[in-house]
Amino acid sequence: MPAAFTSSTTSRRQFLTLLGISAAAVSCGTATAEGGGSGSRVKTLKYQGAVGQVTLPELAADLGHFGDVTLEWVGNTISGPQDIQSAATGQTHFGSAFNGAVIKLASTKAPIKAVISSYGSDRHSYGGYFVLEDSPIRSARDLIGTSVGMNTLGAHYQALLDIYLSRNGLSEAEAAKVEPLVVPPVNTEQALRQKQIEVGVLSGVLRDKALANGGIRPLFTDTELLGPFSAGTYIMTERFIKQNPDTVRTFVTGVAKAIEYSRTTPRDEVVARMTEIVGKRGRNEDTAALKYWRSYGVAETGGRISDKEFQLWLDWLGGRGDIKQGRLKASDLYTNEFNAYGKG
Template sequence: MSPLPVISRRRFAGSLAALGAAAGLGATAACGGPARAASGGQSKVIRYQGSVGTVLPLELASSLGYLGDVRLDWIGNSISGPQDIQATVTGDTDIGGAFNGAIIRLIAAGAPITSLYGYYGIDSTIWSGFYVREKSEIRSVRDLPGKTIGANTIGGQTEDVLKLKLKQAGLDEDAAQLVVVPPVSAESSLRSGQLDVAVLGGPLRDLALSRGGIRPVFTDYGLLGTFTCGCDVMRDKFIRDNPDTVRTVVAGTAKAVAWSQTQPRARVVEQFARIIKARRRQEDDSQLKFWHGYGIAERGAVIAEREFTVWLDRLVDTGIVGRHQLSVSQLYTNRFNPYASRGAT
């Protein structure tokens, strides 16, 4: 079995800078094409990437009829949050979602994007754990220095949660080594000994636990509590040029999230199953039986300041972002969301 590749922080930082520099070109290029609106009008087509076997809040909104005359154009599936928002920056899509820490990194690199609403999070039923084999000598976070930990991507939630936990324990944030592992391979890599620790969440976590022989060192829910972790973003130019469309998309998606937060779970899962069947992408919908919610903390996907400050403060403390380089107000807005309280930014 071949060794797992170690994540290169320098290479990732370089790609962010390049994307930031190219952002203006990507935003301009994205305005053309046969699927776009007629000259002088606002676009009524939103290009996006999906996720295999799951239903995004945006897709739920469309299926419930909450997007009015705005049509979704699926261009393929994303491989990770950072890749998804990078596609938005370069103009390949009009909207993308990622972990809030990844969004901050990209904006700090010069990408002209803004977060519009929360699209996933964690709570008491929706969380990820840092798992080890049952007989592992790793008992706490203090045993992690020098160990290898599987992550699906750099700059994502796994990395920042890990580093926040290490810092709380008084340890060097780079004490543990991250390696790139596709989520579907994480459990087998852990059990075979390729990894010391594997991050498991959702259906993959439940399946792994059903087979026994593993235990968590800590969980992101134990660290953060109920917390919206990621947002959907759009390019600032797209927002300026298409304010009515953006308002429709945000308001409709917020309404869909609120619907999912208040309906019986069985009804939501039934709606998801219909969506997956209707889009005809040859997907396995078996993981829907493990769905318990989006984990979004606020009603209607409203963004709370804390959901960005916790990661911005960490990135400033480590020097990844300059102390006066960004303010929280540059990262997100609730002005298009009808569920936001009066006076929200």
């Protein structure tokens, strides 16, 4: 196995360590990120982006939905857990991650709140568990003894793998013989084709690009398991929300409008706009992959959040023993108060 691919045990430990920040650490966020006391309003939001992609806040800003609120890019995120950790510790003002990762962070008593959905899965944007066309793997039971490459452990794609194995009758002992491995998304197709892994999780433009190259097929997809669903949210600290309600409302409603713009505007127009955005920001990025963009996958109108989008993962994490069953309530993890889009 290439050195770049971390072992399951090491990666899981790193993931849990990443989310195991204390409430004390969160309360020590930077003054710049948290803003001043009453009477001052933060109007420049620090954030992390993604290489060659346009996030919903970036799209909202370009569409003019943020008014006098501006974005300040401070770098690119390496994962959802890292992104929300940065927001929780005051390095940035907001971050996005899988809702299970948000729950994990909240379970450490980090004072955070989800404010709007950030991504999801639908018929256009979904996560697929792909094998080679001639692979003997045809069912969940065929996965015993294999390696499944995914971007992060303990998050969205490991949760869905566990659900798939459980719903198809594998015992806990049998499921433990299916090894999830961390493989950077940009390397997943190559690792699969070179048979370094038996299954690779692909989504978005990387999935469509791999499918266009041929020779692979999906074993299953997340939408086959759960139907269309919002999978991740943008979070902010409760302190920042309390001190800057108007900025939060502008941000959340602007992102909500960007979600609906991406749904209702012809795809070619959205892709063209995204390509312009990437070109204008001058980060020396390749825009070729944007032509495969289909949707952000957010399920609810305007990205409004509901209990069900957290309860599934509360149950999963509780069943794994990662959090205490019943300690957190879904309704305490998010707010729609600042989302003026489709309110009521």
